[in-house]
Structure formats: structure tokens, C-alpha cells
Amino acid sequence: GDSVTQMEGPVTLSEEAFLTINCTYTATGYPSLFWYVQYPGEGLQLLLKATKADDKGSNKGFEATYRKETTSFHLEKGSVQVSDSAVYFCALSDSGNQFYFGTGTSLTVIP
């Protein structure tokens, strides 16, 4: 069945460092791919998405490109800030009604 494998954390970076969080997926069809972010004490918020191969989702300086050939959707940011500290979830939605989430990656950015 469909699934998402996400880089395990926790990840600790200094402010202004480069961030990569790896995400690969398994799907039988052509899913849409998402990154969600969960700030401390809050629910999940959509960060970015891509609905077809080679699409690039971007928001708040974060980017991820839908790579069908490598079945990946890695999250990147060129310069992280303390306010980016959160848990990041990679997810896919198939042609049905379900969303499949990775296990989440905790990011801590230190000044």
C-alpha cells in the first residue's frame, strides 16, 4: 500500500544553516505530496504541496520538488531561523480519501 518514509530526527541546526529533511514515498498511482508543520502546542498546518511530477512547492522560504524518478519530496530551506523550530511531516494523498503521513522530523534551531 501507499506509505511515506521520512528522515528521522531530531535535527538541531544553528541559525542560518541549510536544512534538508528527506522524504520518500511508495504509491501505486500518482499521489499529491505535502509537507505539514506542527509548531509546539499546535495542530498541523500545511506548509507546501505539489500535485504532479516535477512540481515545486514553496512557502516561507521552504521548497520541495516532486521527483517521480526517485519517488522523493525532500524539504529544503537555505537559511533556517529560530522560529522554524517545529515538527515537520511529509505526507501523500492518493486518488481516494486518505492521507498518509511520515513519522515526523523534529527540528530545533539554536541562535
Added chain:
Amino acid sequence: SQTIHQWPATLVQPVGSPLSLECTVEGTSNPNLYWYRQAAGRGLQLLFYSVGIGQISSEVPQNLSASRPQDRQFILSSKKLLLSDSGFYLCAWGRRVTEAFFGQGTRLTVV
């Protein structure tokens, strides 16, 4: 615009007591509704989803049940809570092949 309400925000319940968590959506009709659980140190697990009134699909056999008495209301219940039911419960709504919008979550601690 659409909004999702989930309550309570936190809950402490003794083992063996019943549970009822409520979620309502405003500003849309016939949404797909979801209940997820995020256990400590683990990722998001889809518990139930519903595509319409009275239609519930269960992803994981467990001590919980869900009901959808109205189009925009989704209730998570248990007759007798277990210690292992502790976690962060998230309600979400969405459409086919699009993102899920999450509520603020309920932190449940079973003691």
C-alpha cells in the same frame, strides 16, 4: 472561509472512563473528515475517516469508535479508556486529492 473546531484542548481522564471528543467544520458541506492520533515519540496514525453522514471507515482496530451524526460533525469516543489511549488527537477535514486542514488538537492523558 472554512474553519474547524476541536475540543477540548486538553483532557485528563482515569483508566476505564468514557471519552468523547468533538469536531465540527464550518464553511463547507459534505467534507471528508478524519481522526488522527499522534502518540508520544511516534508519527501520525489515521484512526477513522468519513466521507458522509453515518459512513465511517476504521483504519486500526482499537478501543475507539467514531460517529458522524451530522454532515459537519465528527465524534471520537471510547467506552473505557486504556493507558495506551493517551496521545494527541487531531481532527481534520479535506476534499479528494487535496490537502487536509487540521484542528488544534486534543491532548489526552489517561491516568
